[in-house]
Amino acid sequence: MEIIHHGGQHGVTGSCHELVVSPDASILVDCGLFQGRDAGTGRGNEHSPFIDFPIDQIQGLVLTHVHIDHCGRIPHLLGSGFKGPIWCSEASALLLPLVLEDAVKVGITRDEELINRFITAMKKRLVPLPYGVWHKAGTWGGSDVSLRLQPAGHILGSAYAELRVNGQGAGVSDNAEKESDTVVVFSGDLGAPYTPLLPDPAPPERADILVLESTYGDRLHEGREQRKDKLRQVIIQALENRGALLIPAFSIGRTQELLYEIEALIAEHRNDEAAEELPWDDLEIIVDSPLALRITEVYDRLRHLWDQEALETVSLGRHPLSFEQMTVIESHADHRSTVDYLKKTARPCIVIAAGGMCAGGRIVNYLKALMGDPRTDILFVGYQAHGTPGREILEAAGTREETGETISIELDGGSYPLRAAVHSISGYSAHADQRDLVNFVRGIPVPPRTIRIVHGEEEARKGLEEALSER
Structure with a gap:
């Protein structure tokens, strides 16, 4: 052999x-x-x-x-x-x-x-x-x-x-x-x-x-409780910045795990404020990926493959992959409208969009529109391969922290300054x-x-x- x-x-x-x-x-x-x-x-x-x-x-x-x-x-x-x-x-x-x-x-x-x-x-x-x-x-x-x-x-x-x-x-x-x-x-x-x-x-x-x-x-990754607490802290910081939290995510796997964890945070802190005058219960999560929505439907159909914790969550009457704070974006026209609206208003919200390494997908339009705004936060929750825009954003954020220099990122044939805060949680890999x-x-x-x-x-x-x- x-x-x-x-x-x-x-x-x-x-x-x-x-x-x-x-x-x-x-x-x-x-x-x-x-x-x-x-x-x-x-x-x-x-x-x-x-x-x-x-x-x-x-x-x-x-x-x-x-x-x-x-x-x-x-x-x-x-x-x-x-x-x-x-x-x-x-x-x-x-x-x-x-x-x-x-x-x-x-x-x-x-x-x-x-x-x-x-x-x-x-x-x-x-x-x-x-x-x-x-x-x-x-x-x-x-x-x-x-x-x-x-x-x-x-x-x-x-x-x-x-x-x-x-x-x-x-x-x-x-x-x-x-x-x-x-x-x-x-x-x-x-x-x-x-x-x-x-x-x-x-x-x-x-x-x-x-x-x-x-x-x-x-x-080594952070432990489950560490990464969940770090996710909570990143969300709070982003909302205090009064801008959008952009999360590039693969349509299969990462998107569903993030929805599960965010729903758990909302359920746990429902009566608390995530930021001033913004209760967790009013937090909007925008899921902008038609493929992710179709795959999430398959995840929901195949609940028999879920682990015991997830099944117990469902037994309590909760819906970890489809809850009322979610807004789903399907059409390209709605996608463009959402990007334009967030660029004009900088409304505090969480955006989960494809693709995971920022090399394509709808996340690119959000980054082009919002990464130059210091009120924006970007959170990476997966591996960013060498040569991808995601890796370049992470490295540029590190350089900025050392030198104070604003670095531009090449996206979709254009150059865009990175002024957004950048976070990474490896535990969600x-x-x-x-x-x-x-x-x-x-x-x-x-x-x-x-x-x-x-x-x-x-x-x-x-x-x-x-x-x-x-x-």
């Missing part, structure tokens, strides 16, 4: 790994798009969005979850002639068409007929799998390959993939694991413990070879931190023979390697 990386080996985007089972057969795990500094534009580029590796031998694709950096090259994969199954969790099978329809409109074409043909073709490839059940993937080159997905706690439907390869090719049953088998585990993206809405991930029973993400491999990743590995009963560290910047990969080596 061999593992070939077609993306995500040295950075946090473009995840795409090929498990070679035999000379003529392999399985692809994820097929993500490169973003930020990693992003290429055309064929021949190291980080091209096109499929520039052979696919004739690829028998199937395992999708760990539906974030674009793990699924965004699927349209190009199908366009290159891939006709194998796409194995994924049952929730991911519902979410993937929504995510890729939006991605195709933004990055490839707005031709409705072409988009519908692609979505129809992709749906035919989907093979939804329940968590925790072995599935016979196939027999190639004398090797039986079975697949099992386990909850990863990252976003709804996220999974880590266990691939069991039996070299004897004797039609081994799903339950007849042998010592001679090789179990290869691809972590996908692992969630942090106590992530809102989702149960914590549990380590696998066995992993001879572990391909492990390292997004936050060199640092949907990724496990160093401690969580080490504990995941330590929880495997028999230590892996090999660990391949991927999906991280160089410092993060080195940090995780050192932490694992020490143990």
Whole structure:
């Protein structure tokens, strides 16, 4: 066996790994798009969005979850002639068409007929799998390959993939694991413990070879109570500034977690003032992302996948993903009107808008209109990759704090001064931190023979390697 990386080996985007089972057969795990500094534009580029590796031998694709950096090259994969199954969790099978329809409109074409043909073709490839059940993937080159997905706690439907390869090719049953088998585990993206809405991930029973993400491999997050208190403090500060609090957020995962936490803060402090003459109960939360709204509906339909805390919240009659203080913006006209209104009035409110790294999406228009106003606050709650406007805003805010110099940010072809206050809460990342990743590995009963560290910047990969080596 061999593992070939077609993306995500040295950075946090473009995840795409090929498990070679035999000379003529392999399985692809994820097929993500490169973003930020990693992003290429055309064929021949190291980080091209096109499929520039052979696919004739690829028998199937395992999708760990539906974030674009793990699924965004699927349209190009199908366009290159891939006709194998796409194995994924049952929730991911519902979410993937929504995510890729939006991605195709933004990055490839707005031709409705072409988009519908692609979505129809992709749906035919989907093979939804329940968590925790072995599935016979196939027999190639004398090797039986079975697949099992386990909850990863990252976003709804996220999974880590266990691939069991039996070299004897004797039609081994799903339950007849042998010592001679090789179990290869691809972590996908692992969630942090106590992530809102989702149960914590549990380590696998066995992993001879572990391909492990390292997004936050060199640092630790705040705890759940710390990050919730920090979120409360940031909201209070923003409202005292009498301007808008802008939160760039990915449409799937982060938006729903933020809504859950903000609803909890409103419920806890309902009778208190968040700022002078502004009770928590009157705080307006604007959610401006049509995709996020559609995905939130799926989250609500799949409550059986929520954790116990979230289910108890619902049992109290509360609606953590749809509450009266929310204003949802769907049409582009309403979006433009909201941006213009906030620019004129600087009304205190919270705006959660796509996209998470400020490289596109409706958050860009809010930033262009409001980041030059010192009454505005910006809050980052997720990883900002090198080369993205989100990372540039964070770094510019740090430079401003040291030198007092106002720095302009390039957005959508223009240059805009950054006068807004900038905050960051790493605890709301949907990724496990160093401690969580080490504990995941330590929880495997028999230590892996090999660990391949991927999906991280160089410092993060080195940090995780050192932490694992020490143990």
